[in-house]
Amino acid sequence: MQNKFMQVVEAKHARTDIPAFQVGDTIIVHQRLLDGIKERVQPFEGDVIARAGSGVRETVTVRRIVQGEGVERIFPMASPRIVRIEIKKAGMVRRAKIYYLRDRVGKATKIKSDTKRQVKIDIAAKAAVEVAAKAAAVANKEANTGGESKRAAKRKAKAEAVKK
Numbered sequence: 001m002q003n004k005f006m007q008v009v010e011a012k013h014a015r016t017d018i019p020a021f022q023v024g025d026t027i028i029v030h031q032r033l034l035d036g037i038k039e040r041v042q043p044f045e046g047d048v049i050a051r052a053g054s055g056v057r058e059t060v061t062v063r064r065i066v067q068g069e070g071v072e073r074i075f076p077m078a079s080p081r082i083v084r085i086e087i088k089k090a091g092m093v094r095r096a097k098i099y100y101l102r103d104r105v106g107k108a109t110k111i112k113s114d115t116k117r118q119v120k121i122d123i124a125a126k127a128a129v130e131v132a133a134k135a136a137a138v139a140n141k142e143a144n145t146g147g148e149s150k151r152a153a154k155r156k157a158k159a160e161a162v163k164k
Contacts (some may be wrong), residue, residue, distance in 0.1 A: 002055075010055050010056040013056050013078055014055065014056060014078065015077065015078055017084065018077055018085055019085060019086075019087055019124075021048060021085070021087050022048070022051075022090075022091075023048050023049065023050060023051060023093055023095070023096060023097065023098055024047065024048065024090075024091030024092060024093035024098060024111050024114075025047070025048050025087055025088075025089065025090055025091050026045065026046065026047050026048075026087075026088045026089040026091065026111075027045070027046070027048055027060075027062065027085055027086065027087050027088060028043050028044070028045045028085070028086040028088055029043065029044045029045075029060075029062060029073075029075055029082060029085050030042070030043050030082070030083040030084050030085070030086070031043075031044060031075070031081055031082055031083065032080075032081045032082075032083055033081075041083050044062060044064070044073060044075075045064060045088065046062040046063050046064030046071075046072075046073075047062065047063055047064070047091065047098075047101070047111060048060055048061070048062055049061050049062070049063045049072070049097065049098045049099060049101055050096075050097045050098070050099070051096075055078075056078040057076075057078075058076070058077040058078070059074050059075065059076050059077065060074070060075050060077060061073070061074050061075075062074075062075065063101060063102075065109070070102060086125075087121050087125075089113065089118065090113065090114040090115075090117035090118040090121055091111035091112065091113060091114060092111070092112045092113065092114035092117075093111060093112075098111075
């Protein structure tokens with residue numbers, strides 16, 4: 001049982017923008033990295049092999065194969081370094097932790113697709129794209145409410161100055 005005071009403190013740091021994904025799904029974690037002085041966003045795509053903890057302390061372990069070698073990263077879900085998480089493919093497994101993938105190579109590492117959840121994910125992604133497109137259109141319309149470009153405004157001002 002968790003202390004009530006801890007719950008109040010952790011509620012401030014909880015993230016609500018994380019999608020609902022499960023062990024076995026293929027996800028893309030976009031992480032903000034410091035590259036010298038600059039900051040950049042680097043995606044890490046792989047299969048979720050474990051989720052641990054709850055609330056602010058929740059972590060997710062993502063595994064992918066790079067040049068024939070398995071690479072695993074553990075991401076804290078409440079980290080401000082995580083920009084966003086995308087679900088690429090819904091997978092269906094019968095375990096809470098699929099560490100057995102570590103011992104397998106080649107086609108044996110394939111995870112069966114969950115087509116029912118994949119349809120829901122695709123619909124949600126399509127809706128998110130439409131919302132983003134509408135927001136971009138509104139922002140573009142607001143930016144262009146001046147009616148004319150700077151160049152056209154200068155020409156107009158110059159023509160009026162010549163008339164006087």
